[in-house]
Amino acid sequence: MTDPAGHPFPVRGExxxxxxxxxxxxxAVGLWPYVELLPEPGRPAPADLAPREAADGSVGYPVAPERLEAWYTVQWTFRWHDELFECTAATPTTLSGNYLGSDEHFAKEHLKRRVIGYRGVFPRHEITELAEHREDLLQPLRALVRRLAEADHFRPQTYAVHHGQTYPAAAEADASGLIALTTGHDRPEDLGADPRDPSAEHFLAAPEQLDAWYRTHWTFRWQGGPFDAIGTVDGRIKGVYTGGSWGFADTWQLTRETGPDAVHTRYTVEVDLDGVTDLEQHRTDLLANQ
Structure with a gap:
């Protein structure tokens, strides 16, 4: 991708x-899995998209990934005196870049020192092999969206099976020993409607009317420590630390939170799926205790 003058644009980014x-x-931070489009100043806004102001004051236009034709990272490289550079800036007459080679003598003679490595600014007419490199972001994002949906975002869940049909269910029986099933538009004829539910989407079943009733939850390990998964945040799996080491929680700077009971403290982490190991689903039979 270049501008009308043939300059790399953007020199790196998305x-x-x-x-x-x-x-x-x-x-789009806080709006996963959306992507924000960032029109340059003076360019018309993307059609059919509403603007959103970010915390830094910049304005983006969120769009669902299924509406995009592509989304990728861009990096440009070039050669100067046959040595390879990563482009960091471009003007009508020059390109700037970080040195990617290993010739220390060349670098000390022609380039400026960085904290790590070397850099330089070069006349455009001396540049050769200007090349754009892309890394696809859209297909991995779509694959992650599908995977999280298939795993119900790794949330703990309870299900009941009635006449071969699986429904979300209450994790505990009520005072009468009945189990509430969320049946949606289904109306099981042999089950009574839950009188406490104005939506009429919950029906009550006795344990003996069910083929199965069970709870599922996921566990994983991160940095060697054990966690119970409790869902996802912006496409990252969130887990509660179940180990007993305060040193682990402190070393890896786990987030301290108040638990659901508003009394106990728990330590959590949010991490990319490819950063966890031993991700496993567990199933607990609830009918066995009835």
């Missing part, structure tokens, strides 16, 4: 294609 047009882009 680009999304929407309705055939290319925009600088970024993940």
């Amino acid at each position: 680009v999304a294609a929407f309705h055939g047009d290319l925009y600088q882009a970024r993940a």
